[in-house]
Amino acid sequence: MTALKIAHVVRRFAFDEWGGTESVVWNTALQQSAMGLVPEILATAALATPGEELRQGIRIRRFPYWYPYFPMTDATLLALDKKGGNPFSPKLFQALRSGGYSLIHIHCGGRLALQCALTAKRLGIPSVISLHGGHAKVPPEELQQMLAPTQGKFHYGGLIDRLAGLRKDAVAEASAVICLSHAERSALEERLPNQRIVYLPNGVNCQDFQTRPTISPRTEWGVPPERRLMLCISRIDYQKNQLILLETLAKLPDTHLLLVGPITSQTYYEQLTQKAQELDVTSRLTIIPGLPSDDPRLKAILHEADVFVLPSLHEPFGIVALEAWAAGLPVVAARVGGLPDFIVHERNGLLFNPKDGTELTAQITRLLTDNGLRNTLATNALADVNEFSWPNLSKRLVKLYHELLND
Numbered sequence: 001m002t003a004l005k006i007a008h009v010v011r012r013f014a015f016d017e018w019g020g021t022e023s024v025v026w027n028t029a030l031q032q033s034a035m036g037l038v039p040e041i042l043a044t045a046a047l048a049t050p051g052e053e054l055r056q057g058i059r060i061r062r063f064p065y066w067y068p069y070f071p072m073t074d075a076t077l078l079a080l081d082k083k084g085g086n087p088f089s090p091k092l093f094q095a096l097r098s099g100g101y102s103l104i105h106i107h108c109g110g111r112l113a114l115q116c117a118l119t120a121k122r123l124g125i126p127s128v129i130s131l132h133g134g135h136a137k138v139p140p141e142e143l144q145q146m147l148a149p150t151q152g153k154f155h156y157g158g159l160i161d162r163l164a165g166l167r168k169d170a171v172a173e174a175s176a177v178i179c180l181s182h183a184e185r186s187a188l189e190e191r192l193p194n195q196r197i198v199y200l201p202n203g204v205n206c207q208d209f210q211t212r213p214t215i216s217p218r219t220e221w222g223v224p225p226e227r228r229l230m231l232c233i234s235r236i237d238y239q240k241n242q243l244i245l246l247e248t249l250a251k252l253p254d255t256h257l258l259l260v261g262p263i264t265s266q267t268y269y270e271q272l273t274q275k276a277q278e279l280d281v282t283s284r285l286t287i288i289p290g291l292p293s294d295d296p297r298l299k300a301i302l303h304e305a306d307v308f309v310l311p312s313l314h315e316p317f318g319i320v321a322l323e324a325w326a327a328g329l330p331v332v333a334a335r336v337g338g339l340p341d342f343i344v345h346e347r348n349g350l351l352f353n354p355k356d357g358t359e360l361t362a363q364i365t366r367l368l369t370d371n372g373l374r375n376t377l378a379t380n381a382l383a384d385v386n387e388f389s390w391p392n393l394s395k396r397l398v399k400l401y402h403e404l405l406n407d
Contacts, residue, residue, distance in 0.1 A: 004401065005038040007101040009092070009116050011108040012046035012081065013060060017262055018293035019235060020319050021132040024202050025107050026293075029058045031394035042096060044089045044112075046081040065089040068157030069150050079149035082264040083237065086110035088160065093119055101125065103401055106174065107132060111161060113170035126175040126404035130200075131184065133316060171195070175404050178397075180317040181338035196404075200397060201342065202317045203390040209326035213300040220297070221286050227256040228368055231305035231329075233298065233320045234312070236263040236272065236289065241311040241334070243275055247357040248364060250279040255368070257281070258301065262290030302327035307367050311354050315339055321349070322388050325381035330374050332363050342388070346373075348380040 010025050029039040033056075041058060044065035045051075052061045065087040066072075067080050080087075088111065096104065096119055106116045106129040113129060120127035161167055171177055171188065176196040179185040185199045223229055230249070234240040242259055249257045263269045269287075276282045291298055302308070308324035308331045315337040324331050325348070333339045334354035343349040350363045367374055 003036055003038050004102040004398075004405075005100060006032060006040070006401070007096055007099060007104045008039055008041045009096070009104060009106050009108060009112065010041065010043045011085065011087070011110075011112060012048070013041055013043035013062065014047040015294075016292055017047045017082075017290070019262070020202070020317065021107055023293065023319055024130070024132065026058075027203065027205065027390045028105075028394060028397065030056065031390050032398065033057055035394065035398060037398065040099070040101075042092055044087055044092065046085065046087070061095060063089050063092040063095065065092070068160060069153040069155055071153065076149050076153070079266075082262075083235075084149070086157070087112065088157070097123065103128065103405065106130065106170070109133060109170065111157070111166050114166050114168055114173065117170050117173035118165075118168075120175070121173070126401070126407075127173075128176045128178060128400065128404070129171060129174040130178040131171070131180065131316065175407075176400060178400075182341055183337075184316070198400065200393065200400075201338065201388060202319045202322070203388045203393040204319060204322035204326055204385060206326045206385055206389055209299055209302060209323050210328075212303040213296045215296060215300050216304065217297040217301040218304045221258065221288065223256050223258060223286060227254060227284070228252075228307075229305045230255055230257045230307050230309055230364065231260070231301060231324075232258070232309050232311070233260045233302075233323075234310065235261045236269050236287070237265045238268045239312060239314050241313045241354050242272060244311050244354065244357050244360060245309060246272065246275050246279055246281060246285070248361045249281045249284060251361050252364070252368075256284045256286070258286050258288070258305070260288045260291065260298070260301065299323075299327065302329050305329055307332060307364055309360075309364065310334060310339070311352075311360065312336060312339075313354050322385055325349075325385040328378050328382060330367050330377045331381065332360070332367065342384070346377075348377055348384050350377070 008025050032039040041060045043062050045062040048062050050062050050064050067087050093115055103125055104116050104120045104127045106113045117127045172192055178198055178200045185197055188197050245257055276285050308329045310318055310321055310333040312334050317338040321331050321333055331349040333343050335351040345351045352359045352363050
């Protein structure tokens, strides 16, 4: 029997610019390879170099691309590569059409997603689209920020889209849709009643985070041992709402805040540093602008921190919360997106309104002063995190593949 050959298509895939989508694509591919499938990753060369590489048995192919704006400065290109870019990549689709794939799994949006879905239809094979960035519940403010780099530029992409027939909804054209939250699934079921829509959460490699590394990032990054450590691992970006953490930090004088993540909005990073100066908390703030996905310090700091906080304004899922769980670190998270689907308030974590700094401060103070609550949350989280192991979730995904292929 011929093994299923799966094309995982993602807008960008750079190991030095890691995020939730990249983590899902990579771990899914590794699990599928172990299950006997033949997964390949196809991406634009955004934040990387065009070409092909083989890593841990997974074929990764990156293709030239462009954004339909004029003029295109280096700063605009970088901003779109970081977040929100909607590129053209003809060579990617040439490879997709000639690759002999059994199924196309779409991990992107915009015209790339639509071209994937339409290509699958022309080839007579199924397509699955995962809504990593959300779809029905993206806040208007975030959409405005994503479009900011293109303001004042001539956009000629619409003309090309019309000529190429790219004026449809990729979610409606796909064979099946994967949502990361129950709320998004319900919203899409109402809008697309005839579409096949499933809820399938993201996962974590539990064992990778349960062994404490011997290195000490706290020492390396200059966090005094006597200070309690509040940790947030996420992109430095308006969506992630780290500004609210500075307000809490100002109210907790014996606490240090560590922000770890790539800078996807330079403007927001500058707002953070300016706000830290205004609140006089610069000496208790450390920002580490991104680390490679396999950097051992990422796992080590989860074991050294006292509390993990994810204050996002918009969070389709939140893999980092699962990673904190697996390391035994109590979690305080925003009551948005997919987070309330697995974080049960006062059972395995604490939830708060991401626009209410007073509530956030109160929840963090509870954790830092109540050892019984800390132990209860950490114990329950460790028990619950096994439900989100990548092997279990990958079996459910491959089952969906087979159902679509049988249909």
